Amino acid sequence: MLLDMENHSTLLSLNMSPFNANSGDSPAGTQSSSPMPQQYGSPPLSTPYSSCQQSMGMPHPQTMMMSHNIDTSYLFSSGNNSMSGIDMGANYQMSGPATSINTGDIPDTKDGIEELCPVCGDKVSGYHYGLLTCESCKGFFKRTVQNKKVYTCVAERSCHIDKTQRKRCPFCRFQKCLEVGMKLEAVRADRMRGGRNKFGPMYKRDRARKLQMMRQRQLAAQTLRGSLGDGAMYNSPPGTSPFANIHIKQEIQIPQVSSLTSSPDSSPSPIAVALGQVNSAIVQPASNNQQPALQIVGVQGAPTSMVMGPENKLWGQANSTTTSPHSLSPKAFQFDTLVPGSSVPPSSKVSPLIRDFVQAIDDREWQNSLYGLLQSQTYNQCEVDLFELMCKVLDQNLFSQVDWARNSIFFKDLKVDDQMKLLQHSWSDMLVLDHIHQRMHNNLPDETTLHNGQKFDLLSLGLLGVPSLADHFNDITAKLQELKFDVSDYICIKFLLLLNPDVRGITNRKHVQEGFEQVQQALLEYTMTCYPQIQEKFNKMQQLLPEIHSLAARGEDHLYHKHCSGSAPTQTLLMEMLHAKRK
DNA sequence: GTTCAAGGCCAT
């Protein structure tokens, strides 16, 4: 089940690859040696994070991996999502449009965009080491890398970094530089001056995107002005007008999963952790990414369902470039909130089992997580690898799925071994089914524009990255639509996929079988009672399961081969699932 | 020739 240990060890180097300039395409082809000191590559695996006083100048590989760990641990948060502990200080201000709107000029990127440094919030002076930062953070980053500085945090490795306090803790400042995406490999080992590096085209594209976004905003503002009358928006107090002063305040709610790919050798496998194999302990989300992310505390029996804290801001409303999540209620499908004409049957006709199933669905959370991840992953990034991003989203969905399962009736009573086997067998089917559900019942679009302007193909999530499966996917969706496939059907089918008594090696097959049959019975009664006009709805739905399975299996193959060719992130739950099935 | 993101310099 666990990934091979050798994978774990290669992982360290793999994980460092973005920062290791020894690859063939180092900037300007000049990098001849890693700027990192030795301990960078050989972390003390046995005592990770043991002390913040530990002298560690350059970020430890493990601190770079914290995202993964946080991500794992979020499954175990008990209603106290502390992701807000990651304070990116991320003011991404675009005040340019205000000027341009007033003057009617089309701004250029230099005058039009006034962004704040993602590290400290100071004024940006240009692109430095991969992204727009201020002059001081540029210099700080350069000095740190060039001189192989070793910093220590005297506090909790979570110091707030802003313009006035950035000098206080270089350790945390450098951590933040890395978090926001400053690139080590852009610092030249040979100190050659001048010229351009491989990031040049990226900066150019980023500039073009920003310009385009500004123009779109300006257009929108002009349209709005036209419809509201000229004075309308200028009379608003600062910050209240939709366009006069556009602030895109970003709060990272889902940790970046860019380092989702790694964990120390000694750590349990993602799925084992996710399932709570670790002494049934609750793993608390790290309050910030500087700390041991997988803190195992000895709290037993605490609630483990994940509830977004109120501090988790949704996808920025001001962000006009990204499709907003649909207005979903916290629990999107409550039978009692039935509206006339809705396809959801009245609660009186629904068995308590199904009612409970449906009420446990939280689609708003699903979409928040999705858009939150897309947001955090593209934060101040000129361009991201869309396939890699898709894998990260799938991985996150997988974590959510494990979390859902482990809190679900029938499943939660099983031993972890059985749970693993069931999940290994059904995860991809369930991912596909989830996507069908999000698309059918929550109008999930097939595409969204990321914060950096790139288009992200949401449908590819449902296709597990295989575009050619779109027809098959649409065909299945159409058939389900004909059957008036509703939310109750969805969740029951999901349980049937999960509680598959035919999975090999299940020790407590009887319990799985009982659960399966109870859900089957409930679904059968439900379809007969609520959809008597649809002949054989139950059977027809069941007949579609092999089709979903075949689609998912093709997606799995594709992902597996991408992984084997080195194109997919490693050491993710997703990849572990792919490997598990092939063992 | 111009641009602009690298590295360097030096007052603080």
Next chain:
DNA sequence: ATGGCCTTGAAC
């Protein structure tokens, strides 16, 4: 050590 300003030089 910091950070504002200067110099450099490949890409355009």
